[in-house]
Amino acid sequence: xxxxxxxxxxLAEEDKEILKGVDLTVEAGKVHAIMGPNGSGKxxxxxxxxxxxxxxxxxxxxxxxxxxxxxxxxxxxxxAGLFLAFQYPVEIPGVGNMTFLRTAVNAxxxxxxxxxxxxxxxxxxVRERAKTLxxxxxxLKRPVNVGFSGGEKKRNEILQMAMLEPKMCILDETDxxxxxxxxxxxxxxxxxLRDEGRGFLVITHYQRxxxxxxxxxxxxxxxxxxxxxxxxxxxxxxxxNGYADILAEVA
Amino acid sequence: MGIAESRxxxxxxxxxxxxxxxxxxxxxxxxxxxxxxxxxxLPAPRDEYWRFTDPKSLNAIEAPKxxxxxxxxxxxxxxxxxxxxxxxxxxxxxxxxxxxxGSNMSIERLSDAEGQDTHWTADCYGALEAIGQTPVQRPFxxxxxxxxxxxxxxxxxxxxxxxxxxxxxxxxxxxDAILHHxxxxxxxxxxxxxxxxxxxxxxxxxxxxFVADRATFHHVRTQGRDHERRAVTHIFAxxxxxxxxxxxxLTANGALTRNECVLRLNGDDATAHVAGASVGDGDFHHxxxxxxxxxxxxxxxxxxxxKVLRNGATGVFQGKILVKPDAQKTDGYxxxxxxxxxxxxxxxxxxxxxxxxxDVACSHGSTSGALDEEALFYLCSRGVPKDQATDxxxxxxxxxxxxxxxxxxxxxxxxxxxxxxLERHRP
Ligand SMILES: Nc1ncnc2c1ncn2[C@@H]1O[C@H](COP(=O)(O)OP(=O)(O)O)[C@@H](O)[C@H]1O
Ligand SMILES: [Mg+2]
Numbered sequence: 001x002x003x004x005x006x007x008x009x010x011l012a013e014e015d016k017e018i019l020k021g022v023d024l025t026v027e028a029g030k031v032h033a034i035m036g037p038n039g040s041g042k043x044x045x046x047x048x049x050x051x052x053x054x055x056x057x058x059x060x061x062x063x064x065x066x067x068x069x070x071x072x073x074x075x076x077x078x079x080a081g082l083f084l085a086f087q088y089p090v091e092i093p094g095v096g097n098m099t100f101l102r103t104a105v106n107a108x109x110x111x112x113x114x115x116x117x118x119x120x121x122x123x124x125x126v127r128e129r130a131k132t133l134x135x136x137x138x139x140l141k142r143p144v145n146v147g148f149s150g151g152e153k154k155r156n157e158i159l160q161m162a163m164l165e166p167k168m169c170i171l172d173e174t175d176x177x178x179x180x181x182x183x184x185x186x187x188x189x190x191x192x193l194r195d196e197g198r199g200f201l202v203i204t205h206y207q208r209x210x211x212x213x214x215x216x217x218x219x220x221x222x223x224x225x226x227x228x229x230x231x232x233x234x235x236x237x238x239x240x241n242g243y244a245d246i247l248a249e250v251a
Numbered sequence: 252m253g254i255a256e257s258r259x260x261x262x263x264x265x266x267x268x269x270x271x272x273x274x275x276x277x278x279x280x281x282x283x284x285x286x287x288x289x290x291x292x293l294p295a296p297r298d299e300y301w302r303f304t305d306p307k308s309l310n311a312i313e314a315p316k317x318x319x320x321x322x323x324x325x326x327x328x329x330x331x332x333x334x335x336x337x338x339x340x341x342x343x344x345x346x347x348x349x350x351x352x353g354s355n356m357s358i359e360r361l362s363d364a365e366g367q368d369t370h371w372t373a374d375c376y377g378a379l380e381a382i383g384q385t386p387v388q389r390p391f392x393x394x395x396x397x398x399x400x401x402x403x404x405x406x407x408x409x410x411x412x413x414x415x416x417x418x419x420x421x422x423x424x425x426x427d428a429i430l431h432h433x434x435x436x437x438x439x440x441x442x443x444x445x446x447x448x449x450x451x452x453x454x455x456x457x458x459x460x461f462v463a464d465r466a467t468f469h470h471v472r473t474q475g476r477d478h479e480r481r482a483v484t485h486i487f488a489x490x491x492x493x494x495x496x497x498x499x500x501l502t503a504n505g506a507l508t509r510n511e512c513v514l515r516l517n518g519d520d521a522t523a524h525v526a527g528a529s530v531g532d533g534d535f536h537h538x539x540x541x542x543x544x545x546x547x548x549x550x551x552x553x554x555x556x557x558k559v560l561r562n563g564a565t566g567v568f569q570g571k572i573l574v575k576p577d578a579q580k581t582d583g584y585x586x587x588x589x590x591x592x593x594x595x596x597x598x599x600x601x602x603x604x605x606x607x608x609x610d611v612a613c614s615h616g617s618t619s620g621a622l623d624e625e626a627l628f629y630l631c632s633r634g635v636p637k638d639q640a641t642d643x644x645x646x647x648x649x650x651x652x653x654x655x656x657x658x659x660x661x662x663x664x665x666x667x668x669x670x671x672x673l674e675r676h677r678p
Contacts, residue, residue, distance in 0.1 A: 050632050051628075051632070053628065073637065074631035074637075075636050075637065078632055078634035079634050084632055086629070091626075092623075092630070093647060094651070095630075099643075100633070103639070104630075104633035104634050107633075107639065108633075108634035111634065111636075143647075164633065
């Protein structure tokens with residue numbers, strides 16, 4: 001599904017290489033986790049895949065179901081089925097959460113040549129999915145993420161994911177800033193979307209999240225590369241010993 | 252020739268082609284305005300009050316030509332049940348207008364009234380304009396009082412249900428129109444005034460509003476369409492005890508617009524809100540100049556002005572809150588912001604507070620910024636095309652001003668107009 005080959009990325013503004021040849025394939029129906037020290041390039045990878053400005057791809061490729069992602073505008077990548085749950089969701093004063101959701105859903109449908117959702121139909125679906133994430137109607141009415149707590153922002157990300165039903169979901173530290181209950185809600189939200197047609201790339205520092213969202217494959221990223229790949233046991237190893245042993249082993 | 256003489260001689264040339272309409276009851280008001288104007292002369296670019304807006308095209312003897320522009324849209328207030336009064340290039344159009352009558356008010360044209368022997372406006376016409384000349388001179392307002400060819404006089408005695416809509420059409424590329432309205436709301440009376448349309452190649456409009464105790468005046472206007480049109484407008488209002496004055500203006504297009512709003516809160520616990528949203532592309536110069544005087548206890552005033560500028564457009568804001576010594580418990584708020592969609596556009600702002608009372612809460616802020624790139628990417632990453640995302644964020648920026656409109660029906664119409672404009676002006 002998601003195929004990343006030898007991806008090399010530098011900052012557009014300064015001559016600094018951040019991703020130094022990332023290879024990664026996520027198959028449909030699978031959950032891959034990426035762990036790794038701060039600053040190793042995990043968020044950069046998620047941004048480059050979703051098309052954020054400020055990065056220059058100097059080599060390699062990334063495709064979704066064979067379609068070259070790097071050639072597409074961010075909105076086209078979204079319409080192609082890519083979704084990024086942001087590490088730091090953005091606050092947008094003046095744009096209502098509901099308006100935002102409906103605009104996004106219908107824009108994607110339009111881009112794919114599907115019919116737009118009617119207001120009534122949309123309302124029904126959004127209420128239902130918001131409820132399972134304990135997002136109340138007040139949060140739906142408020143401007144996007146404005147005044148939301150850290151946990152509310154992350155739940156709002158998952159609501160967007162649930163509404164957009166992407167093929168490939170990237171979650172960047174969705175667990176950071178969550179208490180135990182919120183973590184459970186978010187994980188349930190993610191698990192509800194697990195499907196054999198859908199792939200997940202879960203970026204996290206903690207085994208905690210992976211207790212809920214069971215990964216099939218775990219990768220360790222360091223200094224702009226995937227340095228080790230293994231099964232779920234790799235995450236447990238990190239939890240117990242930190243990254244030092246693994247980094248020493250691959251150095 | 253000194254500066255003063257050059258101003259005066261320029262003024263003589265400017266008004267040579269204008270004449271003061273004759274009127275039994277209004278002659279003294281008109282003559283006093285002529286005198287005020289003669290003592291001031293026309294504004295010069297070096298005047299502090301005209302530092303950001305060049306008065307040249309307003310001073311010119313002839314109105315600069317303004318091509319007619321048809322955006323193929325219906326008029327903004329067409330769907331509203333209203334009393335419509337139409338002026339074409341400043342000339343009353345009886346056929347297009349509704350009958351001038353309504354319950355709880357008398358409504359009449361200035362030119363009709365001036366033919367009568369006496370009129371209720373005898374003490375009102377030009378009165379607020381004359382007071383509004385201090386401490387800052389407003390020559391175009393004096394010129395208006397002196398030479399206005401027509402206007403609408405409304406005396407409101409109760410709650411008027413249907414809004415009065417003055418619609419200004421533009422049909423002649425060189426028209427030069429001067430209109431003067433007087434609106435008097437008696438105690439507890441209510442009126443909504445709507446104004447729309449490009450009006451003329453050059454338009455000088457003045458509106459004096461007397462808001463008595465506990466009366467409510469709502470005003471929503473749009474100035475738009477013709478890219479080359481020019482306008483200088485004044486609103487003067489006096490507010491009585493517990494009265495409410497709310498005015499919102501949407502401005503799109505126009506080579507030059509200078510909107511002055513001069514308010515005096517004279518009765519305790521009065522409320523005055525003035526707001527404006529303006530959007531300009533290219534050869535667009537928009538100036539909001541506001542002067543609010545608090546002269547009573549416990550009054551609230553708000554100024555909310557937002558401007559979206561692109562392709563070399565210019566936005567100006569000059570806003571002043573003056574709090575007199577006895578105006579304790581004044582609550583004054585002023586915000587002026589611009590969204591610059593490129594590096595060529597500019598926003599010039601001069602916010603001012605002058606406070607002589609000690610127990611007041613006044614705040615003001617002025618900012619200029621670009622679109623939030625992070626927010627834009629966030630929207631796009633959810634599948635919203637960049638153009639549409641830009642429009643959403645632009646509307647969000649303007650929302651604080653549009654939200655000042657009390658009626659949801661009217662604010663929805665304004666948002667529709669803004670959406671249409673943004674869609675037509677994508678980069
Ligand atoms: N826009 C940017 N400007 C400057 N440095 C950046 C930028 N984006 C990423 N970096 C740098 O790239 C490295 C990787 O960052 P990031 O991808 O956020 O790491 P992680 O998510 O793994 O913690 C860090 O050294 C970070 O400081
Ligand atoms: Mg990160």
